[in-house]
Amino acid sequence: MMIPVILSGGSGTRLWPVSRKSYPKQFCALLREETPFQETLLRARSLGIKASPIIVGSWEHRFIMAEQLRQVDIEDATILLEPVARNSAAAMAAAAFLQADQDDEAILWFMPADAEISDLAALGEVLSQARQAAEKGFIATFGMQPTRPETGYGYIEQGPALAGVENSFHIARFLEKPDESEAKRLVNDGRYFWNSGMYIAKAKVFLSELKALAPDIYDNVQKAIRHNSRDLGFVQLDKEAFSQSPSISVDYAVAEKTRRAAVVPARFNWMDVGSWDAVWELTPKDEAGNAVRGNVFLDNARNCYVHSDGVVATVTGVSDLIIIVTQDAVMVSHRDSAQDVRHMVARLKKEGHSEAEQHVRVYRPWGFYESLIKKERFQVKRIYVSPGEQLSLQKHFHRAEHWVVVGGTAVVTRDQEQLIVQENESVYLPLGCVHRLENPGRIPLTLIEVQSGAYLGEDDIIRLDDIYQR
Amino acid sequence: MMIPVILSGGSGTRLWPVSRKSYPKQFCALLREETPFQETLLRARSLGIKASPIIVGSWEHRFIMAEQLRQVDIEDATILLEPVARNSAAAMAAAAFLQADQDDEAILWFMPADAEISDLAALGEVLSQARQAAEKGFIATFGMQPTRPETGYGYIEQGPALAGVENSFHIARFLEKPDESEAKRLVNDGRYFWNSGMYIAKAKVFLSELKALAPDIYDNVQKAIRHNSRDLGFVQLDKEAFSQSPSISVDYAVAEKTRRAAVVPARFNWMDVGSWDAVWELTPKDEAGNAVRGNVFLDNARNCYVHSDGVVATVTGVSDLIIIVTQDAVMVSHRDSAQDVRHMVARLKKEGHSEAEQHVRVYRPWGFYESLIKKERFQVKRIYVSPGEQLSLQKHFHRAEHWVVVGGTAVVTRDQEQLIVQENESVYLPLGCVHRLENPGRIPLTLIEVQSGAYLGEDDIIRLDDIYQR
Incomplete structure (x- = not known):
C-alpha cells in the first residue's frame, strides 16, 4: 500500500x-x-x-x-x-x-x-x-x-x-x-x-x-x-x-x-520549476533561443523568455531577458538575476503594494471577481459566479451597487424581495440594504458591478449568512 | 512683425x-x-x-x-x-x-x-x-x-x-x-x-x-x-x-x-525628442544612470529608461534598456535599438493590431472614453463628458446599453423622454432606441457604460444629429 x-x-x-x-x-x-x-x-x-x-x-x-x-x-x-x-x-x-x-x-x-x-x-x-x-x-x-x-x-x-x-x-x-x-x-x-x-x-x-x-x-x-x-x-x-x-x-x-x-x-x-530561468529552459524555443507565450512580438531578440497574459508586448534588440506581463504588474529581469525576483517581491510587500501577494482576479468558493477600474468614488468589477453557487448574504455601510447581468441569470435577494435578473437587466442595491447574489442556473453567471460611495474597501462588508462559513 | x-x-x-x-x-x-x-x-x-x-x-x-x-x-x-x-x-x-x-x-x-x-x-x-x-x-x-x-x-x-x-x-x-x-x-x-x-x-x-x-x-x-x-x-x-x-x-x-x-x-x-533614447537623455537620472517615471522599482539596473503609465513595473539586473508600460502595450528595447521601434509599429499595424495606432483612451470633442473590458457579448466603458458638452443623437442596431452615473449629472434623451440622471443612478437604453448623452452641469460627468449585444464594434452607430458635425 x-x-x-x-x-x-x-x-x-x-x-x-x-x-x-x-x-x-x-x-x-x-x-x-x-x-x-x-x-x-x-x-x-x-x-x-x-x-x-x-x-x-x-x-x-x-x-x-x-x-x-x-x-x-x-x-x-x-x-x-x-x-x-x-x-x-x-x-x-x-x-x-x-x-x-x-x-x-x-x-x-x-x-x-x-x-x-x-x-x-x-x-x-x-x-x-x-x-x-x-x-x-x-x-x-x-x-x-x-x-x-x-x-x-x-x-x-x-x-x-x-x-x-x-x-x-x-x-x-x-x-x-x-x-x-x-x-x-x-x-x-x-x-x-x-x-x-x-x-x-x-x-x-x-x-x-x-x-x-x-x-x-x-x-x-x-x-x-x-x-x-x-x-x-x-x-x-x-x-x-x-x-x-x-x-x-x-x-x-x-x-x-x-x-x-x-x-x-x-x-x-x-x-x-522554481524560477523564470527554469521555465525558459523547459519551454520550446525558436532558433534564436526565445520562448514566448501570449501576445508577444520579437525583433532581433536572443535567449529571452517573454510571457504576456493579455496586452501586446514587443521586444527589440535584447538578449537573455525575462519579461513577464500581467494585468497589474510587469517584471523585467536578466536571466542571471531570475532568482532575485523574490527580493523585489519582498520589497513591494514591505512598501504596501498589494501586487506583491494579491492578483487582480480574486478566487472565491463561488467563482471569482476582478476589479476593472478603481477611482476615488467608484469601482467597477466583473463578477463570475459558477453554476449552483451563491455569495454570502451581506450588506455595506459605505457603498451602493449596481449590478448589470451580461451573461446567465441571477437570483438577487434585496431586503425582503427576491428578483430574477436576466442578461441585459440590472438591479440597484442601495447603501445599507441586505443582499445576496445567487446563480441557480446551469451556465455561469457574469455581471458587471458598479460600486459608488465614499469608501470602497473590501472590508466594508457585513456577512449575515454564508454557505462557505467564512 | x-x-x-x-x-x-x-x-x-x-x-x-x-x-x-x-x-x-x-x-x-x-x-x-x-x-x-x-x-x-x-x-x-x-x-x-x-x-x-x-x-x-x-x-x-x-x-x-x-x-x-x-x-x-x-x-x-x-x-x-x-x-x-x-x-x-x-x-x-x-x-x-x-x-x-x-x-x-x-x-x-x-x-x-x-x-x-x-x-x-x-x-x-x-x-x-x-x-x-x-x-x-x-x-x-x-x-x-x-x-x-x-x-x-x-x-x-x-x-x-x-x-x-x-x-x-x-x-x-x-x-x-x-x-x-x-x-x-x-x-x-x-x-x-x-x-x-x-x-x-x-x-x-x-x-x-x-x-x-x-x-x-x-x-x-x-x-x-x-x-x-x-x-x-x-x-x-x-x-x-x-x-x-x-x-x-x-x-x-x-x-x-x-x-x-x-x-x-x-x-x-x-x-x-524623436526616440526613447532622446527621452532618456533629457530626463534626470539617478547615480546609476537610470531615469524612471511612474510606479517603477529598480534593483541593480544601469542606464535604463523605465516608464509606466499605471501598473507596477519591476526591473532587475539589466542595463541600457528602454521599458515602456502602457495600459494596453508593453515595449522593451535596447537603447541602441530605440530607432527600430517604428518597424515594430509598422508590423503591428500590418497584422491588424489596433494598439499600433489607437489608444485605449479615445479623445472626442466632448471628452473621452476608454474600454475597461471587452468580451464576446459585452463591453464596459468609462465615459467622461466635459462640462457643457454633449454626444451625438444616435442609435445602435446590435447593442443595448446601461449607463451608471458615478460622477456629475447627466441629461439623457431616450426616444421621446428626457431624463435627469444623477450620481449613483442608472438608465437603460434598449437596442434601437434613439438616445443622447449631455452634461449640462459645471463639473465633469463620469459614467460607466455596460454594452451587451451580439456585435459591439464602434461602427454600429447611426448619428442623427451632432453639434460637432461629424
Whole structure:
C-alpha cells in the first residue's frame, strides 16, 4: 500500500508576478495545460498507484485545490489544510498522523507539488527501489543526478550502500545551496546528488523518528490532527496547536539526523520549476533561443523568455531577458538575476503594494471577481459566479451597487424581495440594504458591478449568512 | 512683425506605445508638465513675440490641439487643419498663403512642435540674426552645432558668409542622415550642422521661391487655402486640392534648390525628442544612470529608461534598456535599438493590431472614453463628458446599453423622454432606441457604460444629429 502525499504549501515568489501568495506557482499552468499541482497528482496515478492521495496545503488555497482536483476528475483526495505555514516537517507529520490512524504500515510517498519530471518509466524504477528501502524501515529520498553546477538546489552526499536494497545508500550528509565553485566540485565528484524533496517512508517509521528527533513538531502536530475540524470536505488542522510547531524543513528536522535516511540515486531529468530561468529552459524555443507565450512580438531578440497574459508586448534588440506581463504588474529581469525576483517581491510587500501577494482576479468558493477600474468614488468589477453557487448574504455601510447581468441569470435577494435578473437587466442595491447574489442556473453567471460611495474597501462588508462559513 | 508657425503634423511612431497616430508625441507630456506642442507655443511667447500664432496640424487632432491651447491660455491661435498629411513643404505653404492674405511682408518663424530647447536667451540671439537674414530676403534656418556623431539627424554644410548679416552663411548643401563613420567626419569637420527643421522667412519670399521651385505644391496648396472651410474655430484646407500636392519636405522642395537659403549656426542644446533614447537623455537620472517615471522599482539596473503609465513595473539586473508600460502595450528595447521601434509599429499595424495606432483612451470633442473590458457579448466603458458638452443623437442596431452615473449629472434623451440622471443612478437604453448623452452641469460627468449585444464594434452607430458635425 503506497499513499501519494502532495505537499502544496509553497508560495513561489520567484515566479512573480504570475505566481503570488494568493495563487502560487503550483496552481499556475506555465508549461502545459495542467498545473504542476495537477501533474504531480496525475503522475502518481500514471504509475499505477491507486490509493487515494493526501494533499497538504494552505487554508487560503482550499478552493483552488478543490477546483483543480475537479478539473482532472480526482474525487477521492483528502485535503489537509494548514492554518499557517510550518515548513515541510510539520506538513509531512500531519499527513503521516492522518494515515497512521488507518494503517501505520502504509508507505507514504511525499512529493512537492512543483517539480518537473518527464521520464515516468525511470521514475517508476527508482520508486520501486525506494519502496524496498522503505519496507526495510528506511526514510528514502531520491538523489537527482546533477547535470550542471546548480547553485539553487541543496545537495546530498551519498554514503555506503544499503545492505540488500538495490541502488540505495546511506546518506553521509546534506549540503546547503553551494556557491558556484563549490557546485562545480560537487558535480564533478560523482558522490553528490540534488535534493529532490521527495521522501518515501512508512508512516510509523517517519513518526517514530520524528518523535525521537523533533518531539516539539511531533507533539504539536499530533495535537493539531486530534483537534482537526472537518468541513465542506476539508480536514482542517487545529490552528493553536499547529502554530506552535517549529517551522523547519524535514531535511534538518529528521533526514540529516536519523540513521534511517537513505538516498536512491536517480538518473532522469528532474527540475524544480522554481524560477523564470527554469521555465525558459523547459519551454520550446525558436532558433534564436526565445520562448514566448501570449501576445508577444520579437525583433532581433536572443535567449529571452517573454510571457504576456493579455496586452501586446514587443521586444527589440535584447538578449537573455525575462519579461513577464500581467494585468497589474510587469517584471523585467536578466536571466542571471531570475532568482532575485523574490527580493523585489519582498520589497513591494514591505512598501504596501498589494501586487506583491494579491492578483487582480480574486478566487472565491463561488467563482471569482476582478476589479476593472478603481477611482476615488467608484469601482467597477466583473463578477463570475459558477453554476449552483451563491455569495454570502451581506450588506455595506459605505457603498451602493449596481449590478448589470451580461451573461446567465441571477437570483438577487434585496431586503425582503427576491428578483430574477436576466442578461441585459440590472438591479440597484442601495447603501445599507441586505443582499445576496445567487446563480441557480446551469451556465455561469457574469455581471458587471458598479460600486459608488465614499469608501470602497473590501472590508466594508457585513456577512449575515454564508454557505462557505467564512 | 514675426508670426510663429507651429508645424504639428508628426506621428511620432518611434515613441510608441505612448505616442501613437491617434495621439502623437507632440501632445504627450514626457519630460515636463507641458507637452512639446505647448512648450513650442510658450517659447515664442517667452521671446516677446506677441503676434497670434498659426498652427498647422492634422484634422484628426483638432480637438486635442484646441484642448491643449485652452490649458495654457492661448486664445488667439489660428488652427489650420490638414485633411491629409503632405509633409513640411505643403504645411508651410498653407500657413504662408494664410498670412500673405493679410500681410505678405510678415516674417514667419516655422517651428516643428517636437524640439527640446532649454536656453531661451541663446535662441533669442540667433533668432534676431535669422530675422535680419529674412529681412534681406533670405530663407534662414538654424544650423545646430553637433555635439556627437548623431546618425538620426540630417546635416547642413555651411557655405560662404552672407554679406551684411552677422553669423549667417549661404548653404552649401543638405546631407541625408549619415552612417556612423560619416557622422564622425561631419562632427569633426566643423562646417556641418544639424538640420533643426526651423525656418525663418518673409511670407512672400517663401511663396515666390516655392512657386519657382515647386509649382505643383504652390498651386495645389493655394487652391486648398482658397477653398478652405471655417468651422468651430478651425480653418480646414480643401481636401481635394491639398491631397494633390506632392508630399515633400521643405528641405528638398525649396531649401536645397533656392539661392536664397541661409544657415545661422546656433550653439545651444537642441534636441529632436524623436526616440526613447532622446527621452532618456533629457530626463534626470539617478547615480546609476537610470531615469524612471511612474510606479517603477529598480534593483541593480544601469542606464535604463523605465516608464509606466499605471501598473507596477519591476526591473532587475539589466542595463541600457528602454521599458515602456502602457495600459494596453508593453515595449522593451535596447537603447541602441530605440530607432527600430517604428518597424515594430509598422508590423503591428500590418497584422491588424489596433494598439499600433489607437489608444485605449479615445479623445472626442466632448471628452473621452476608454474600454475597461471587452468580451464576446459585452463591453464596459468609462465615459467622461466635459462640462457643457454633449454626444451625438444616435442609435445602435446590435447593442443595448446601461449607463451608471458615478460622477456629475447627466441629461439623457431616450426616444421621446428626457431624463435627469444623477450620481449613483442608472438608465437603460434598449437596442434601437434613439438616445443622447449631455452634461449640462459645471463639473465633469463620469459614467460607466455596460454594452451587451451580439456585435459591439464602434461602427454600429447611426448619428442623427451632432453639434460637432461629424
